[in-house]
Amino acid sequence: MAAQIPGTMGFIRLREGQPCDLGLSLSCGQAFRWEERDGWWEGVVGREVWHLRQEGDRIEYRGTTARRVRDYLALDLDLPAIQAAVDRDPVIHGAIAFCPGLRLLRQDRWEILISFICATNTHIPRIRQMIASLSRCFGGRIPSATGTWYSFPSPGALAAPCRETLDECRLGYRDRYIQETATRIAEDPRLLRYLAALPLEEAREGLLSLPGVGPKAADCILLFGFHRYDVFPVDVWIRRIMHRHYLASPPGMKMPSEKEDRRIRTFGREYFGEWAGYAQEFLFCARTDLL
DNA sequence: AGCCAGGTCTGCG
DNA sequence: CGCAGACATGGC
Numbered sequence: 001m002a003a004q005i006p007g008t009m010g011f012i013r014l015r016e017g018q019p020c021d022l023g024l025s026l027s028c029g030q031a032f033r034w035e036e037r038d039g040w041w042e043g044v045v046g047r048e049v050w051h052l053r054q055e056g057d058r059i060e061y062r063g064t065t066a067r068r069v070r071d072y073l074a075l076d077l078d079l080p081a082i083q084a085a086v087d088r089d090p091v092i093h094g095a096i097a098f099c100p101g102l103r104l105l106r107q108d109r110w111e112i113l114i115s116f117i118c119a120t121n122t123h124i125p126r127i128r129q130m131i132a133s134l135s136r137c138f139g140g141r142i143p144s145a146t147g148t149w150y151s152f153p154s155p156g157a158l159a160a161p162c163r164e165t166l167d168e169c170r171l172g173y174r175d176r177y178i179q180e181t182a183t184r185i186a187e188d189p190r191l192l193r194y195l196a197a198l199p200l201e202e203a204r205e206g207l208l209s210l211p212g213v214g215p216k217a218a219d220c221i222l223l224f225g226f227h228r229y230d231v232f233p234v235d236v237w238i239r240r241i242m243h244r245h246y247l248a249s250p251p252g253m254k255m256p257s258e259k260e261d262r263r264i265r266t267f268g269r270e271y272f273g274e275w276a277g278y279a280q281e282f283l284f285c286a287r288t289d290l291l
Numbered sequence: 292a293g294c295c296a297g298g299t300c301t302g303c304g
Numbered sequence: 305c306g307c308a309g310a311c312a313t314g315g316c
Contacts, residue, residue, distance in 0.1 A: 029297065117299095119296095119298085120298040121296060121299080121311085121312090122297085122312090122313075122314085123295085123315075125314090126296085126315085170312085170313065171313090172311075173310090174312080175312090177300095211300090212298090212300090214298055214299045214300080216297070216298060217299080235296095236297070237297065238297085255308075257306080258306080258307090
């Protein structure tokens with residue numbers, strides 16, 4: 001491990017009764033840039049390379065500050081209270097028990113926007129690969145003793161990419177959406193901040209107007225990037241879980257329809273309440289156990 | 292080979 | 305509106 005500037009390494013202690021499972025939170029599919037190596041979780045947050053590891057109630061960090069780690073992990077939120085708020089039945093109860101210490105991270109709006117455009121109709125490992133490629137090809141170099149890292153690309157960098165380099169990122173048909181959405185943000189750098197300050201439905205409408213952002217991506221962006229904890233994103237897994245445990249699937253339904261997803265989304269939000277997004281993440285995390 | 296993946300877009304009726 | 309197909313790519 002490289003020598004660090006004083007003040008950029010240290011550890012924090014979890015408050016009594018405020019659990020956090022670092023590895024689970026970083027690897028459950030809400031963030032795509034973390035890798036475990038030699039017992040440390042390594043990732044790029046903003047323009048910093050972070051190294052994190054946990055031993056019990058102690059989280060050690062390098063490359064950033066205690067304050068930023070606490071904010072990123074949202075340690076200010078009362079997790080047991082959130083769990084209790086959504087713990088309405090045996091199914092969600094089991095899901096909560098399946099992923100104790102799972103916390104929703106406070107991630108960057110722009111990075112989440114692009115990440116969930118990449119996330120359409122593909123697998124988590126490949127999303128990670130696409131994000132890594134985009135960063136390596138279009139992000140800023142961050143030299144470090146542990147290797148060369150890359151920050152997530154700016155809107156401008158993705159708005160005017162070298163075509164051949166973009167092809168190397170293997171985004172498939174998503175490349176056009178990424179570039180067009182990046183262009184929109186580059187032309188109006190305050191757009192995402194503006195949307196984040198709007199009431200939920202208006203923020204959602206704004207996101208839906210971006211190329212490559214449909215209902216599911218919009219909800220994930222609202223939850224993971226805008227930290228709107230009452231949205232209930234519906235993907236294939238949540239659809240299956242909800243049909244299996246909560247809502248009878250309509251008699252004639254063959255293909256997944258947007259109408260049906262809307263029904264699930266509305267139900268989830270009303271049933272689980274103001275922390276429905278957390279409930280969704282518990283269910284998603286426990287998906288293999290629930291199907 | 293064929294099906295599926297943290298879906299979205301387009302073109303119909 | 306609501307529905308069917310197309311769509312790039314890679315893992316199983």
